[in-house]
Amino acid sequence: MSETDLDPGSLSPSSSGSSSFTSPPSTPPNLHQNTIDPSARWLVQKFGGTSVGKFAVQIAKNIVSSYVDQHKVAIVCSARSGSTKALGTTNLLLRAASEARQRPLKTPSRSGTMTPVTNGMFGRPSEVPSPRARSSSSPRSSSPPSLFSLTPLTTPQAGQTLPEFNTTVDLIRSEHLNAAKTSIENPEILQELEAEIDRDCDWLRGFLFAAQVIDEISPRSRDSIIGFGERLGCKLMTAILRDQGIDAEYVSLEDVVPVTDDGDSGHLEGSLDQSFYDSVALAVGERIKQCAPRVPVVTGFFGPVPGSLLRQVGRGYTDLLSALLAVGLEASELQIWKEVDGIFTADPRKVPTARLIPIISPDEAAELTYYGSEVVHPFTMEQVIRRKIPIRIKNVENPWGGGTVIHPDPDEDASEGADLHPSSAAGLRTLQDISFISPEDAHKTKRLPTAVTIKERIVVLNVNSNRKSVSHGFLARIFGTLDRFGVVVDLISTSEVHVSMAIEDNLAKKIMDRLVAELQKSGTVSIHPEMAILSLVGKQMRNLVGISGRMFQTLAQGNVNIEMISQGASEINISCVIQGRDAVKALNLIHQSCLQIKPEGARGRVGPWLF
Template sequence: MSDPPSSSSSSSGTPPPRTPPNMHQNTIDPSSKWLVQKYGGTSVGKYAVKIAEDIVSRYIDQHRVAVVCSARSGSTKALGTTNLLLRAASEALRRPHKKNTNSGFVTPVTNGLFRTMSYSETLSSPSSPSSPRSASPGQLFSLTPLTVPQTGQTSPEFNTTVDIIRSEHLNAARASVSDPFLLEELEAEIEKDCDWLRGFLFAAQVIGEISPRSKDCIVGLGEKLSCKIMTVVLRDRGIDAEYVSLEDIIPDRDDADSGASEGPLDQPFYDRLAIAIGDRISQCAPRVPVVTGFFGPVPGSLLSQVGRGYTDLLSALLAVGLSASELQIWKEVDGIFTADPRKVPTARLIPIISPAEAAELTYYGSEVVHPFTMEQVIQKKISIRIKNVENPKGGGTVIHPDPDIDSPAVQQEIGSQSVPEPVSLARLHELSLVAEEHKHGRMPTAVTIKEHIMVLNVNSNRKNVSHGFFAGVFGTLDRFGVVVDLISTSEVHVSMAIEDSLNKKLLERLLLELKKSGTVSVHTDMCILSLVGKLQNMVGIAGRMFTTLAQGDVNIDMISQGSSEINISCVIAGQDAVKALNLIHQNCLQIKPEGAKGRVGPWLF
């Protein structure tokens, strides 16, 4: 099966689009560095015009900007482009009901050929001719994107899903692009890509299989459509943008030097990939490259090796390959907060955070940046900035690789990448107090909650002999692919907090296996409360945390603290999550006025 069609760009070997006069381009100042901006699906879906007018246009006079886009989101999670593409893939594997001999989608004809027609032809000709068109010998085995159902036949189930994808992107294009010539070209690209998808899914239905590599190609179409729309929106706003598809950037797996294998991808592979991506994008200057998050057929499948966060990983590798000054990840929040501002009204923005703290927040419930993605740029001493599409002048939160993040040099470097909004004198005073507390190691960084947790308790059957008990428990978890978030142990007892995402039958089988090692009990509807920061210098912080919870009548089911002393975590009932967040934030993360008592007011209870 073929790969999706690619439009003109420097990556495909065809000439890039002609640049009209007076188009706004990246700076040609030789001293300027690259700045990689990654936009999530919601940002691209809702704020494409704002990105072009208020963000990219502000940066390209001082930086060489490269844009990376995720697949567009939908009005609901289920209608997001990636979810729709995965749904279409699964629908292609559902066999049609065989009610009669003509229920299939392709009907053989007398000359052994198939009557086929493209989707665009279908629109103009609802009813197909009674006899097939003649075909030359060279056309004997060619299939155009969509085979037309004959009388009595039904359209494949995936057709409806592809129609949704098509209409969503056409509507987005028409709402964002005003130039009729650019819009016509974009609509043609969307139609062509959707025709390709129909043909690809039809071929998969015929052979009854979608390989992991084929699923990668299907899912990768989402980023391509998103980037094509963003490219045209930028050009419509006078910015000289160029669409770049990286589907062929991976070295051939037969190349002995490519590091390709079916096993896990190693760091040398990513290092070589970063160099290849950087070289490719450097050729776009002075145009603004709009780069697909999908980067081709990774050995062993992109989805299985990397997962759906591959767009973030691509942006990190691009930042490394370009030796960028900064990687910016644009979302719909101002940055990382001391707590979830939707649940804690007094939560404040964290201006700077260490990679270790950001990783802990990601593990325990806050959507920051995946630790592996973060590692790619941090090890090259490139900082990451989280920014808000709706508030582009805000400073955001910087994940900085320098351990001495409080030094004046680091602070100056951080401020140089953004133009923050004006700050009131009262706010400046508050920030100075917070900075002073952090400097002396007296305040944690943030508190977070990870919900939908289940606690498994296993007591050994052999009270006097513990040999093999832990091996049996963890061997069982490994066979079932269960990831443990927190663990607390004694010689003959182990408590484990895991995500409550197992289906009922799988959970029943897991519990039966665990009962071979001992008595098992299960507690559901729990959550993990984590206090994150450089806690090793904070004498008494654990006592303050647990005393606060006790005073608030929050029962603690399980406690865990790692040797790194980056976080203290405990398991509590899910119904106490919001109350516990506010309690800990007020008593452990806020500056209290002189003479204030430690206990919080009754409004939280």
């Protein structure tokens, strides 16, 4: 049996298709809904796994309820984080997928029965294994069993051994059931959600068992397994919103990718160009518009993608979907809610004097993301910025804060932003409003760099040519070797006979040894581990004379040795490699020297306490 025989689409759980959180007859008619003002624009709010795991009730009570009167709010949720990192839903699903590849000692043999289930709150009828089939054994059937008839028993019978993934699915189930019990007060909503979690986990058991039977998990099947986390997370959030009096609708996007008449997406594997993402944005937008006036709760997982969603996009596909949804809805703003107030001039956990950046350009945000600060993936940013939609980073624990706005044109007045939380000032605040400095000093910030960041766990590889007469193929051989090993170079410095490269320290020892052996064919190789990349980022730096000198002089005064230096062609980033042990000291030195506003006439060295 080939991997294509296990089709996730034919085994979709009760959430498949255009599922909705439809109101049963007993649901109170006074649930809070999105505004019906025809002039109101859509606002997309994306919540990460930690926020869904820890602050789901606060999200419903303090955030969503504050926006629906003025906006048409659409919510995108990541898979829920667990009580510990190891119990995070995505990590557990990856573990279950790995366990499904392990052959069981004995295979449960029974035939199950199919029972139609009408999912009143979570969508249209579907078929799942009946509870009776799960708790009793039946005589062996001579006919070929269906995939659902192979669903493993939740209680082992005599002579049977449950697959190892069964325990992992139980963990996923218990984590979500516990979250439901602690977050939902309405007994009817809680009961229906608990039943839905049970049904979905039974589906997952069946899907994993089918994969184990055929001893194959295709990329598409793995996508479907990982996407299961968003389905559970969004159902939980939908139930919590309804429990808090908000008329929410669960929306699964498993079948939203446009396909042709022959069942193909129209895009070859590995060829997902911009037209593909534009078509997904259009399809997602049309689907969500059908939810009005309800508040749609949308899965970040958007179904089968040519070449696999995980391979093409990675685990950040939820952010990408929120960006595509903002484009499809022509939203006024995309809000990404985290557990921090926004983007700071430096990591506030390491630099006490770091301050919030109210407005930042997409280029600056991209540079900070590349060099250690978790902002927004540049490709995700590109989708909304190219449509002139701002991105706001906000804090679920401080919803009244202004946050940081990644604005398509930060030099323009951004007062038409969508952040109208009742506890904040109206509209998107300008630089003078929320930079926490006096108006007379605000203009000076434009002459300063924007932020300083550090990327740790870096290895520097130096390659010196071993030929007296260097051929033109020296660099080509080095880059070809890096390409074969899939190594991404963060910084590089070259001369005719020497190459220095800074890469992430994420290669296994055997792979690193093989890489070095290959590079040694081109020259002498030296390795410098436990390094860090220090980056000073700012759009205004291209017009700021002497900033490089100030940066390096400050490091020299602080006895911080520099291994290599690089400045990009964009002229908005100056980076250097330093010893990892000096990372925190260097951050504070550069922040105090290059990013803090000093009183007029203030001169002298940076604080000696940092040395």
